[in-house]
Amino acid sequence: MTFAAEVKKECSRLETKNICCTNAELAAFVRLNGVLELGGKSKLGLSMKTENPATARRIYKLFKDTTDLPVDIYVKRKAKLNKNFSYMISIRPNLATKVFLITVGMMEETYAIIPGIADQFLNKRCCRRAYLRGSFLAAGAVSDPKKGDYHCEILTHDEIHKNKLKELSLKEDLQWREFQKKNNTVLYLKDSEQITDLLAMIGATNAALAYENARVYRSMRNRVNRLVNSETANLNKTMQASWRQSQKIEKIDSLIGLETLPAGLQEIARLRLENPEYSLSELAESLNSPLSKSAVNYRLKKIEKMADELEGK
């Protein structure tokens, strides 16, 4: 099952307590996914398609539990993509559909469609979240954060509704960005914190946690990488200096012999040759009578200078 399918399954298990929120969720689902059918004698039918079985069951159940609409659910195996099923939630043409659409602020008495999102849903936090859930169930997708890409989107097909959905989201501090995809507009989020918030709002708690974990993991990993990189950089510097010092020490040895050096310099020179990987502090600690790091540095510089002078002669 894809991550997005898991998210829909999780949202679909959520119990909605208030009828206001159930209406908000259904309104969003119908707006983004519904097709109105005209039956005879002013009767209206409604059909909605989804490929997610949990979503299909939820929407069917919400209609069944909170309205008197004659609702059915059908399963179809898609002709081309042999393994995928699609689910159709269908309300047979009847007189109550209009009443429902008026209740959720989508239709006038005159049968005229009202665009956008009704104020009753915009103005209440519980309904805003339910509306976002309905929208996500109808036309949403979200990437698996473990795969490293953070992306969540909702496909919209109506300009006025899209703008209202952005307005509603903004009241919940969600800032959708958008791009055109043929005749549709895709609203999307890339910020993992925003996606986490949205998932938590619509009731996908586990998915929100997965996003939160991925974000924490990523920032930890970045920090570790930075530490490792600076460590490697330091090690490279040590090795370069050590290699240069060893060259000079060997030069002195071949020209006048290390035994001619003062005892203090001699000890450091030999330690350096034997332990090319040692840092200055490691060299300092390994001396018979330990010195400070800067004293070791000073002596090594002195040795290098001696080698240069010997070479110059």
Ligand SMILES: [Zn+2]
């Ligand atoms: Zn509500």
